[in-house]
Amino acid sequence: MAMRWKPNVTVAAVIEKDGRFLLVEEETSNGLMLNTPAGHLDPGESPAEGCVRETLEETAHHFTPTALLGVYMARTRRAEDITYMRFAFTGTLGEFEAERPLDEGIVRTLWMTADEIRTSRARHRSPLLLKCIEDFLAGQRYPLDLIHLDESVAAPEEP
Template identity: 60%
Template sequence: MVDTDRFRPSVTVAAVIEQGGRYLLVEEETPEGLRLNNPAGHVERGESPVEAVVREALEETARHFVPQAFLGVYLARFQRPAAAAPEDVTYVRLAFSGTVGEAIAGRALDAGIHRTLWLSAAELAACPGRHRSPLVLQCVHDHAAGRRLPLDAVFSHASLRAPGGQGRESRP
């Protein structure tokens, strides 16, 4: 018997990228209008969180992201009332900090991403109504406060990729 009331959070990753006191953000289209977010997205089947954050940062910023530290695990609930089907999702965000290179010339940004921009923590804090979620600013605050955990704090077993759950374990 399937438990349809079982809690099923949505697992996402986010890249927190700082250069010269400014943070790389994306401005993306949402049902609520244009919102600011860290480069972020969902972990796909067979993908480790580190692989997911590298992929998402590239897709959303057209820059190669090199993770250097794990910031932490963040949870937030999002509720959107809708006439047809209300949305009530809890997101589990795994946030990583790291560096990026220059934008790759000619590489398009992911669908729905309007542009990238660099903002200071104070500039980001001054516009909370434009944030995709409260986790955007929380991740930036934690980074600015010096939070850094080793990348190997996030473990991905090889069973993510291997048929039948067999395979090698991997660390970032």
């Protein structure tokens, strides 16, 4: 039987403050790269919950999603041929936990303007980084309840 293709589901937070966007600089096999706080969706969590978790793990900031920015797909063929499906959210940045260590591989957080992000494309970890920023700047927003989460997602695993 042929293997069934499945995209990797990721979540991302697009956070703007005073004209700057919160990004992370992270170590990758291609060197230091930039991205919005983002990562893979874990079993049992909604995309919004995953985004809250990833933002905290990568930036030490609490985050409250207020809108879905969009659902995006991109394919990378670097070391492997992988398709990513990204749920991007925007929202409110909350408390900062100064003593909280950042995820492995995250070197630092930084705030960049849209123009700085545009001119750093060679360092974008994801081709979706700039698209998400541009959609944010264009005012694109969708209600969070656009994503339906069936109760089976969070149901405990059966023995």
